Amino acid sequence: MNAVIIGAGPAGLTCALKLAEGGVAVDVYESEPQIGGMTKSFDLWGQKVDLGPHRFFSMDEKINSFWLSQVGDEYVMVDRLTRIYYDQKFFFYPVKAINALTNLGFFEACTCILSYLKAQFHKKGEEKSFEEWVSNKFGYKLYSIFFKTYSERLWGIPCTELDADFARQRIKGLDMIEVIKGALIPHKETKHKTLVEQFAYPKMGGGIPYENMAVKLERLGSRIYTNTSVKGIFVEEGVAKGILLEDGSVRNYDYVVSSAPFTEMICTIEKFPEKVYKAARELIYRNTTLVYLQIGRSDLFQDNWIYVHDKSVGFGRITNFRNWSSAILRGKKETILALEYWSYDNDRLWKLGDREMIQLAKEEIVKTGLVMEKDILDGYVVRLHRSYPVYNTGYQDRMKILQEAADSIKNLAFIGRNGSFKYNNQDHSILMGLLAAENIVSGTRKNNLWAVNTDYDYQEGGKSLDEKGGKK
Template sequence: MNNEKTKVLIIGAGPAGLSCAYELSKKGFEVEVLEASEYVGGMSRSFEIWGQKVDLGPHRFFSKDRSINKFFVEVLDGEYTSVKRLTRIYYKNRFFQYPLKFTNVLFNLNPFTIIRILWDYSIQRINPIKNPATFESWVTNRFGKKLYEIFFKSYSEKLWGIPCSRIDADWAAQRIKTLSLVGAVLSAIRGNAGNKHKTLVDEFSYPKNGTGELYEKCASKIRSNGGKIKLSTPVKKVILNEDNVAKGVELMDGSSVNADHVVSTMPLTSMIKGLDNTPEQVKVAADQLYFRNTILVYLEIDGVELFEDNWIYVHSPDVKHGRITNFRNWCPTLYGNQNTSIICLEFWAFDQDEIWKMENGKLSEIAKEELGKLNLIPKHMEILNSKVIRIPRCYPVYETGYQEPLKILENFVDSIDRLIPIGRYGSFKYNNQDHSILMGLLVAQNIAGEKSTNLWEVNTDLEYQEEGEIKDVLIQ
């Protein structure tokens, strides 16, 4: 097929949609991106409040994949900075380094707890759970029950809103692959010389004006290459012809746009349920998959030296939020000459939860109250402003057994020609930016006939993203 005469419609201008459009526009395809909101970047956008730039929660860019890093450098024209990473876990009024360091854990816990940790760990080693299918059994197998209870249970249950015994082991396998207590002890003894611990990455590359700058620049390059990006243009449904081939989309305003291929990054479940020919059992499968929402509460603090972390995981079960980001500790280009700090507290909720429906003023009050409980901010510093942002369908929930309905959806979409779902909620995968970008780049290569990668396997088959030594992973 002649590239110039082939039109590709892309639903969504997040990392997946834009990387795909960028790659196709470079190859000479006619591309049109339709974005529901009035901005590009999706969940990875940046924006300005109180004279400073912020992201939607912490957005660290990280990849070991050459094609993804090439995309990052090329789109930003080599203009990015390097951010030193400090992240800790806050639990029962104490800070634990994250990724966990054994000496730090020993120092922070009482001797009885330490004995219990070692005992539970030994028991688990001697008698491991066979084929752990849940997050709880997977983590307990690797760390022992006590460490699981302290460092995984409360945070994971806040995040997912269901007990860890109902969270699929896939999530653990993707995010905490081979961390082991023995490895942590050895690394503490060796002082981490030589072989860095697998989840230890203490520096990362970052666009100077927030993570969203990558996508703003990408959008402008797509336009320079002749591609179109239409904002505030929500897609209602994908249209198929009588031969089960995608032929375009219908917009919310009732108009339609034709294309030779449709790449969708809108939620997989609603995209499938919107099609005209979806069988009842596929709709039932779609209804079994669901998402978790995020509420971000930004607070402007009258001071610049609050705490030194980029973000803190808040495990303490006595507060509802699970993570705090301090944008002052990312890079000076975010705050310029302002002398206040912006922090962001993350809460997670389902649609039906009271907190999701709560009005913004009440949410800000809860955030301020919880911040006070943690004693993170010096008492003399005032909170000057607050802002609430809600992100629906933020996390695809990997509830045990989710693979079965997902497989039904995958098989159904695979039976439709020229309709390609990718992205985080687009393919129901717990993607980071890099995974979504990779999907975008690969789908472009598939459409151009250069490769035929199975896109459902991106992410789950990727090597663990934090593996390896820092010199391998920093973008040079």
């Protein structure tokens, strides 16, 4: 049996490696020159950087042990420090009681508590939107300070039009009692992913496990074709026959696994009812523009990253690569920051040239007071087209139509973040890759891939990694 994998990101490479280890002949096609997808690391100004912050975290032993088997001992435990920049003040995240009280002031803090209590006694009925879900749980006041601005900047739509699924997948299990306990008791062991105080990070960058996987794959005789974009999936009479390349040639395989954008790939398959193509066209993605700034100082701030909720600037997050692993700095004294801007294809921001983006980023970072203009040495821009699948109102109905169509072809699987239109982190994409490979090798569909990152629950039965690769 042979299989083709479209896309050499975490999902595609995991699936490919598991298949190759199980004796399946595998070819991987990747449109970019470098493997790793959105979790790649690359050289910049003599240092290593990632595409924004890339923290690996999972409570699932299966995923942890797979990730660890790709990294070996070559990782460090990073003490997480992240803050929220809001109203020109810095709030620790996870929340710390004194800092939150000082920043909010006594009156605002009381309003937050009253609004939380009100929400507990007067919950709105069915929580369809992100706004309903979060304000029911934390109260409208806390929602408006800590969730609304950031989420609307990220998704580019009002939180009333953002499906509650986004909250269910990302902040499910987080409750006010745990937030308050964490705020009052320093270093309390936390159960929720968003609050963990330490995480494992590969010494030479978040992309290392995937580079190692690519080496293993080639040793097992698999081929990875970089710079080779797949134009479509070739299906005849309900059976996937292989892939269509840009030059019009067809390559035949027994099994096709795609981690390329789901909505695009499904539209390349002929003879679905028109409602399938319509549903695909109606699903949208958000883009990220990363502006890297080289700063001639090594003492800027201690955070790994800072969430930016403040309305005075347009970016949503700043990563400081100095605070991840000393090895990626390669002895350099300069600090590299990455500022994330989000936009849709037709937004002016997405179309700005590199020079304008760098100028904008310089002006805005200076406004925050974190960096002085005279210290900024250089800038570099990376554009990530379709970095976030958008869960807008009605997306579930469209996904249902698309999933049914996809499932009608037995020897085809859609995995990964864009590949299955799910707001995946690395751990979800790794899991999808593992489960897809299990399905193929066993010749079954015993694993429902669509359920990953939906009703699959991280919190249960697992432990995160410690410095020796054991359980924390």
